[in-house]
Amino acid sequence: MQEYIKKYIKKIAKKILEKYYDFVAANLFPLKINSHRENYEFIFIIGCGRSGTSILGDIVNTIKGVLYFREPKDIWVKHYPLMDIWQNHDSKLLWESSDVDIEKIEKIKKYFESYAFAKRSKYIVEKQPEHAFKLDFLLSAFPSAKFINIIRSPADVALSIQTACNKDPFMWWGAKLIKKQKVSFLAERIYGNNYLQIDIKSDFEYGLLEWKLTNDLVNKFATTHPGKIITIKYEELITDPASIRDSIADFIVGRHNGVYKKKLPQIYNKMPKNIDLSLKQLRILNLANKPGS
DSSP states (O other): OHHHHHHHHHHHHHHHHHHHHHHIIIIIHHHHHHHOOOOOEEEEEEOSTTSSHHHHHHHHTTBTTEEEEEOOHHHHHHHOGGGOTTTOTTOOSOOOGGGOOHHHHHHHHHHHHHHHHHHTOSEEEEEOGGGGGOHHHHHHHSTTOEEEEEEOOHHHHHHHHHHHHHHOHHHHHOGGGHHHHHHHHHHHHHHTHHHHTSOOOSHHHHHHHHHHHHHHHHHHHHHHOGGGEEEEEHHHHHHOHHHHHHHHHHHHHSSOOSOBSSOOOOOOOOOOOOOOOOHHHHHHHTOOOOTTO
16 A cells, blocks of 8 residues: 555656646746757667667666656657658658758757756757667757667567567557558668568568668668767676766766766666577578669
8 A cells, every 4th residue: 555655646746747847848948948048969869679778778867967758759740740650651760861840850859958958957868769760860950969879689689579569569560560561661662672582471570670670770870970879789788787888978978977866777687599590581681782772
């Protein structure tokens, strides 16, 4: 009973805080932004889903000055409905520089900055795996942005996706499996006949394909913008989180002083599984881009 009361009080306190931030955003922040725009810095956590983006986000959230948003999809979909790859049949997975709408981006920035102003934070960190498909778009919208990418064994990622789909396929692939269709369309666009010749059927195989697409796009971006992105290996993160946090803190704030606002979260040591992939599954991971893509 006592535990229930504690949870209830926390829930009420959270709602009160949200109301406070909404008030600041609607009333105080516009006054502040009209007189002096703070130099907020945006950092995006990316990587294929099920690669450890959530635990990475929790670790980044211990860095002083960071305001962390965990998959705030609603604010993006509100201004860009075609980003809803789970429910909107007309949506698209890949977003490019030409898709940037300055007016919409300004509204999204003000949403995040209002919270940062209220909480006196300088670094706005957003975790959203699907942002890996929007890298050029995000850099055009947020020219000073930085990106933290996490990579995990493709077989482990695919197995985790398969497990999630076994529980609820619509949670991962969306209504009527819309996201799965978008992944397939993008694979055809990038890999052409190389992809079409592979008869991909299972959630495990589609998980490998999503991993492949994500990391190919991230690697391409990292090649052209090396100073904008760092890549964290999942296996190193779970074995030495303290050192990884120090590296990330240096990347975000420059030379970091080693002072953190909270302790590291508990990390469950999910080490890589020895999964033997079939020749068909290896073909997915070795897909080559079609000429010109």
